[in-house]
Amino acid sequence: MGSWATVRLVAGRELGVRLRSKVFRITTVALLVLLVGAAVVIDLVGGGDSTESVGVTAAESAITAPLTAAARSLDVGITTREVPDEATGLRQVADGDLDALVTASPNGLRVAVKEDLNDEWRAVLAVVARQQVLDNEISVLGGDPARVNEAVAATRVDVTQLDPAPAHQGERLVLGIAAALLIYMGLMLYGPAVSQGVIEEKSSRVVELLLSTVRPWTLMAGKVLGIGLVALIQMIVLAGGGLVAALVTGALSLPSGEATGTVIWSVVWYVIGFFLYALPFAAVGAMVSRQEDVGGIxxxxxxAIVVPWVLGISIVPGDPDNGLIAVLSLLPIFAPVLMPMRIALGVAPVWQLVLSVVLALALIGVLVRLAGRIYRNAVLRTGARVSFRDALREA
Structure with missing residues (x-):
């Protein structure tokens, strides 16, 4: 059997065993439910109907237009309803048919609510009350309130944005953090799984039987590839399911093409990151004989996985263009977590994407050689931990 056929055979075994694992299925379903639930909650909290129903008496219907205009200017939802008289309006407020009843008073406005008046509506009514008093004063002085209001409405403030934030910046940030979190969790879960798998085979002496028929590097490559495929399947299910849920519920209003591109790049970096870390995990797993010893080594x-995550969530939300993060995201050990965040925020130029991928792939090539040598020299040695010097020594 050829070397690559052996790699495929080992990888297929790892893939089949782990996909049938109850832990894998339960974890995948639980995380998917969590992501979908988060999308639904965001949609309910952010997109709920906050329109207030306000009653106005027939005798004071002229106040409807100022109320509607003030609410619109402050981005507050409003529907007005005319009631025959104040007593009827108060009864409807008490019954819950109206949220508020607004009537005029000598010093501005009166508002009746069932329980409490929220801050948004307090601001709307304050604007209308001031306008009512101002109109009265203009009339007393012999002026035309309508003409004054037209002149005031015609005024404007011209704003020049020297460094405008991209559209949907908040959603981009949430998407970037979610992508980085999935990658971080995946690397923390499946990277050590490679070490554990190597140690299990080594401690049970299964590896001795396997290496009597296959070459060490093919066994290591097959194990890393098989676990990597399991990790990739879970990542695609979670990222794809979360994206679909966010787009369907409306929790994410980014253009679907842009959001999909971010998810695809996140999956790519997940794959790259997995091999960057899984190969060293396989090597250190071969250097010890007990699960208890793998933690220290x-x-x-x-x-190296935790540091970029901490830096990313600490710096990127407040300063997406941070120079330190830009430089670190080019380095292979930081790129899998930091670069997806920068891609989501739209601050990673194409040349940086290309450079970071090239550097990461180059390091993977070096790690394949080093990890293969360590695995070959250490996996059959039991007892005390094998030193790095002995593990790297040419056979």
């Missing part, structure tokens, strides 16, 4: 790899 693999801590630098875990730290």
């Amino acid at each position: 693999s801590s630098p790899i875990v730290l």
